[in-house]
Amino acid sequence: MIKFENVSLRFGELVICENLSFDLDQGGSLCLSGPSGKGKSSLLKLILGIIKPDSGKIFIDGKELNATNIFDARKKIVWLPQNIHLPVNSGKELTELLDFQSENLELYHHYLDQLGIASNGKEKLFTEVSGGQKQRMVMAACLSLDKPILLLDEPVSALDDDSIDQFIHVINGLKGKTIVSTSHNKRWIEQCSSIIKL
């Protein structure tokens, strides 16, 4: 599903990866782990075509990423960046911003339940909920897009232990999704099927 073939990337002196190769099958989960500033998020951005590699090839669903198919490739991907500031004040506004259709909305409410957002919390403004709750609402919105590839940048960084367990439970319940994530969190790393240490 996602394949790197001798991919190299550097920012000036900082080497993010040198001839990195891996092949992640559909349904697999890969965690990119390592200290801050090593370029874990940049590797996710390579998959998204936001950053181009200095050399090497990246394949999504068997097709090499290029200007012709990048937009089709992105249609298969959900990206949850770390600490994003969204120009919305509530979950409802977020669903409008992401242009949710009725099937997405149904899934959104399903994932909110699964992630422990009580029904009275769904209508609350982001200013009235904690950082962790807001992150779970954004996660629920991302999962509701129901795309086959999930790119999750530090998905559990703002969650407490119970919420991490809940999130891992939800992620494990997703069938056939290919997941690439970055994390420092031991529990999150342990449940991934493969790890790359940077």
Add this chain to the structure above:
Amino acid sequence: MFKHYQIINMNETLDISIYSLALGFLLMVLPIIGFIYFKVRIIKETLISILRMIIQLSLIAVYLEYIFEWNNAWINASWVIAMVMVGAYTTVKRVGLNYKYFLLPFFIAGFTSIVILDAFFLGWIIRLDYVFDARYFIPITGMVLGNALNHNIVGVSNYFDRLDKEQDLYYFLLINGSSRKKALEPFISSSIRKGLNPLIATMSVIGLISLPGMMTGQILGGSSPVVAIKYQILIMLAVFVGSTLNLMICILLANRHIFDSFGSIKPNILKKTR
């Protein structure tokens, strides 16, 4: 006792002597004291811009004498095209963008909005027999362009600053949302709001706490206040429409140069050249 008033003809404006004009500059002492007191390092910039203003307006006075006398459509149109070009150049410079990519789009934006406005207001509303009549065409176009420039710089600056600082938001919406148009909506809407907010505020208090320059000028020149106000209303509408059109077209045309074939923001576009 009777006070002595100078009796002047309603159709004449009191001239200001060069000596009186020079005295007016005495007032500049006050802001300069303020700048020194608050350690605001803009004295040099201010003095240079005042000097430029004096030179530019003096030259304009000479040019306009001839331009009004000739009243030739080609010369008048060339004058306006030059004004549009200077406006585009100033916007690119002030926002700190790459001239190679943005000078032409911003010129096209200014030119298009002026063509629409002049055709509408001068041709259709005021119904001039000769749309290029220098007495109407140049001052009105100049007022619209001058005002549009200020609002354009604020709006375009906000657009590029936000795109630069909030790239993750753009990519989040591009990848998780439905289209690039949708991904750019928050950026475009905030820049239009930022650019036009001061103008909306000005319109809402015009006549209450501000008397606009054009209206004052017309009254000083001997026009009746009613005529002056009608022109002022039209000018405010023209300025608002001109600023809005200019800003929107600038952003739409700029978008053709900001993104690469992957839909990613080109790094050299957002690099400040200031």
